[in-house]
Amino acid sequence: MKKLLAALLLTATPALSLDLGAMTDAEKEAFGAAVRDYLVENPEVMVEVMTALEEQRLAQEAENDSVMLSQLEDQIYNDDNSWVGGNPDGDVTMVEFIDYRCGVCRQVFPIVEETLASDGNIRLILKDFPILGEESELAARFATAVKQIEGDEAYKQVHDHFYNMRGNVTTEALRATAEEMGFAADEIMTAMDSDAVSEVLADNARLASQLGLSGTPSFIIGDTLLRGMPRTGLAPVIEEARAAASEG
Template sequence: MNRKLIPAFALSALMAQPAGALDLGSMTDAERDDFGRAVRSYLMDNPEVLVEAINELEKKQNAQVAEGDQQMIAANEDDLLNDPNSWVGGNPDGDVTIVEFMDYRCGYCKKAYPEVNSLLKLDGNIRFIVKEFPILGDASVKAARFAIATKQVAGDAAYEKVHDALMRLRGDITDESLSALAKQLDLDGEAIQKATNSSGVEAVIEANYKLAQRMGLSGTPSFVIGDEMLRGYAPEEAMKQMVDDQRG
């Protein structure tokens, strides 16, 4: 491929300056115009150079984002991994931990739900933590309060049943539907409903909001997988790859 050369005056200027220190301000207007035309001509004749530069920029930006995510995860590690108010599923002794920030009315959370469950079962060595992050309105908050109250009133096994049922629920979330759900699962719906407005439940939701804010999260689902962040839905295979990457 024919590669046009940058004019001699531009090459001389580049060689006379330290790397990255070309001073266009020292050129005359005519020299700057010539330099600009030469650069444009070069890029038009060799567009792959621009593509390479864009790809390199994206790599650097992605690396910066990943480094920032790792720093946020490390700074909030205890709240992410050791919060006694968060339900732990999968393998509690797993070598990789997935933390999900979710909303029971989030369509993509519901889409991710069977794929996350499939990954947990097929892998068998993943610790899974749920963080209620109700951001889609009053019904989302109502569902989150009910799930958290279930854990506090009836324990982890009851929470898991309620969590699974709410993730599969396609109808409206109301006091009536939640009472019916508790009855279906043979739980004390009255005691759970009474606890939904307790200070203990409020404290869990508030802590999750604050943690999400510190992590820079504004949508659901959002995942922390080891020391990586996944913002939004990804298919099971992509999550599996992230888990495998954590294991080196």
């Protein structure tokens, strides 16, 4: 409220300097009435003030995010557990936190694929971040176990399968999937409950917490942290990151 009042004073009366603490109760009441009257007569001022405050908030949030991304750089980009695809030598890196049972992630999946294909110069890092219950956890454990045992290509095959999958994720369904894909089903099903798989998901959850992420999909593109899919799409953010990298 104090920030709002200060912004109103600057917007409505930029040349005015007031010491509210030195006012008498009667003067404060008169001043408050004058502010209310002004806003009633000039409602566009409130819109301007709220817009300015939101811009300040977003700018501060972006600055805080940039500092945090720099501090967590190794965990984000250089861990040995995350799947890396797209163009491994791309000039822009995009990190996506995913949950296979997330409806928005399912909708975003073809957009990400098309962006990678049309751009051709993006390095993609995927981090499994199961937050939507038991089926999310099972799917993430299965995908992680597949990567550890069968490799990166197998992980991508499973990743794509989950986003096109219909029906519930159960241990029976996962075993059938492993067998259909020609994987070592017994070894994968056992590995799902291993410490090695648990540590990967715990590391991802810890990183997400440090980044202030509570939902999926979430993206990191350059030094921009996106908590959700931007309304303008991924392309503008990618181009901003590319431009910033070339300037640096």
